[in-house]
Amino acid sequence: MSELKKTLMADMKTAMKEKDTVKKGVINLLRAGIQNQELDLKRELTEEEELKVVQRELKQTKQSLEEGQKANREDIVAAEAEKITIVEHYLPKQLSVDEVKELIAKLGISKESSMGPVVGQIMKETAGSAEGKVVSQAVKEYLNS
Numbered sequence: 001m002s003e004l005k006k007t008l009m010a011d012m013k014t015a016m017k018e019k020d021t022v023k024k025g026v027i028n029l030l031r032a033g034i035q036n037q038e039l040d041l042k043r044e045l046t047e048e049e050e051l052k053v054v055q056r057e058l059k060q061t062k063q064s065l066e067e068g069q070k071a072n073r074e075d076i077v078a079a080e081a082e083k084i085t086i087v088e089h090y091l092p093k094q095l096s097v098d099e100v101k102e103l104i105a106k107l108g109i110s111k112e113s114s115m116g117p118v119v120g121q122i123m124k125e126t127a128g129s130a131e132g133k134v135v136s137q138a139v140k141e142y143l144n145s
Contacts, residue, residue, distance in 0.1 A: 030054060033053045095129050100134060
């Protein structure tokens with residue numbers, strides 16, 4: 001059993017003891033996502049694949065938050081914000097736009113490069129520690145500066 005799965009199980013037990021239904025629900029959602037992916041692939045997931053499942057759940061939750069904000073539904077916004085906090089706990093520290101720009105500079109990427117290949121290279125380098133949106137924004141700013 002992977003470290004993430006062990007952590008999720010331990011946190012699930014804690015959430016049940018504390019009767020924290022939101023945390024329990026989010027952990028169930030993450031565990032189900034990982035389990036469904038394993039069933040689809042008919043094998044255990046690698047740590048990188050597990051992180052991708054958690055990132056996908058985070059992205060969906062953020063989209064729900066944005067929809068709630070557009071609809072002026074404060075109840076949904078508050079619930080989704082709490083879920084985001086819980087999901088982010090299971091991801092490595094996310095890089096900021098400035099940190100991604102520093103990484104681009106360290107890799108020695110020229111400012112004449114086209115955006116697509118650079119984004120792909122940076123996504124491989126960051127492997128779960130930066131969202132695609134952040135990487136895209138950082139690359140765009142770096143190439144246009």
